[in-house]
Amino acid sequence: MNPEVENSNVNRRSFIGQVAIAGAAIATAGVLSMPGSALAVSPALTFSQIPGSGDIKVLNYALALEALETDLYAQALLRLTNGGSNALGKKITGLGINPGSPDVSYLREFAVVERQHRDFLIAALGSASILKQPAFKNAKFDFKMETLTRKQVVELVYTAEKTGVGAYLGAIPKFETRTYLQTAGAIQGTEARHTATVAIVLNLLFHEGLSVAPLANDNHGIDAPIEPDAVLAAVSPFIVL
């Protein structure tokens, strides 16, 4: 067995760039063709539109991403397993993947975690939650999941988790106080674990040669921050308001 070695240039910037500029493709290890939703919010959301100020704004930004990830996992599992409908009423035909396979089993595990992150932030924010504001309370997510192959589904999850890692780092300087820094870090670290795990799953199932973490010659082996507006530009094609 030849473990495929990393392509350290599978970076988020290419993901961000592709999605934000072309609105059409996500680059992961290979190129995942990923058309955004025809219903997506346009122009892309910006950090200035996230409700609240100071620390609450940052937490609402985190909640927006956790809500997206939670729904992504739910739809991804529908697609990989027995199918169903998403919140927009779109029918997603299941691919019938064996539930014991590593993609389905890890996605099941991580789906629960993302939901817990989301629900934790909802409870924490109370009436200040972005999901309770008129402009966002009907938000839904359209990943065109019904069109994706098994590999594309797992790549999309990987890209979302990896973007989450950089998104939390990019949001740190937006905090006014240190009050929630450690809690945000505690969530970000789990996203990093998910990213590494899903990278291994992709390598094993599809021989992708993804790095599980930045290599020494990639930003000193340190995860890089992604600016909130860049993250929002990347995810807006999936957001339906």
Place this chain on the structure above:
Amino acid sequence: MPDIELSSHNSSRRTFLTALAAAGVGLTAISTFAGNGLTPTGTANPSVGPGGVPSDGATQFAAIPGKSIDLKVLNFALTLEILEADLYRQALNLASGKPLAAPLNANSAVYTRTVGTGGLTNQSTDIGYLYLKQFAYVEAAHRDFLHATILSLGDTPVARNPNGYKFAGPVNPNIAAILGNILPLEETGVRAYLGALPYLDNLGYAQAAGGIFSTEARHSAAISYILGIDPGPAKRSGDISVSAAQPAQNTFEFYLKPKTVLQAASVYFA
């Protein structure tokens, strides 16, 4: 097998300095936000002062030099990265049939596995050895980065322990055992960074420290995968939760206070 480009660990400070430049955010307000369900470390902890910064920094970092609390935190991180990089170097030597004292070779291609699987599948063994090799260079890069950063900030980086470092006990020469001895280092690193994070006054430093923290979390998950362990985070003895409202295992990373980390790390000092 394609060549692994692992060898570059120059300490350009560009990214870090960029991060600092972006961090013009001061401590402007205490959150108006307490008591609504989010229970950060601070709320229940009387040692946390205004702005969520723990007030016991002088105690926690008493053993660590530095001109300011930020530099103490950076030197604390460097203390751990020197240790981790050295033990990875030894582990890679052990797995590759080289003398334990041999320095990390600038060319990663000189390393090939000479030890057995220790019961892992051949596939897991190959991937595990690859990670051992990659992460050895990453930890060295973290060390060099922190060293250069502290110098650039006009302070003195901590030096390596004159007597070097050792694993807590004998390590059997096989990949399962070697990774099994590396994993606690990574997991402790995760907890150390998360515990130190709120002491940083400068949010740009927090951003950089957070970026190192999450790579240690990735390493922990990857090594766990190879060893057939859930990627975590899993609570260990002494771990502290970030929130009383923590719903379950696997949802939030745990942390340790800096003094606890230094005490735990002392077993690795020769």
